[in-house]
Amino acid sequence: MKLENKVVLVNGASSGIRNEIARLFAKEGASVVIVAEKDEKLEDGINQIEGKGKKIITVPAEDGDIQDAINVAVIEFGKVDIILSCAGIADIITPVLDIGEGIWEIDLSVDLTGAI
DSSP states (O other), X not given: OTTTTOEEEEETOSSHHHHHHHXXXXXXXXXXXXXXXXXXXXXXXHHHHHTTTOOEEEEOOOTTOHHHHHHHHHHHHSOOOEEEEOOOOOOOOOOGGGXXXXXXXXHHHHHTSTTO
């Protein structure tokens, strides 16, 4: 296992490829901290990983403040080795020309500048 004894924090891992990335980290031996909004699908994914003996916890996403999640990871595991910030939104699927300025700004704020 390539990531044995490593602690990985994955931001935005409630579904899709980000959740699969969190699962892959766990499969490779890492303890994983998922920062996301809790939902039933996320809990199912956590149970599947934990059922294989891996340690995974969730921290609710609060206004994009990653520091709370880092603090929880340090309390739980004593360190953080890797942070993967990949939160994003894709709630509105529409042609770019039809997106209003407000939606455009929100999307850019989360998807583009949210990681810095």
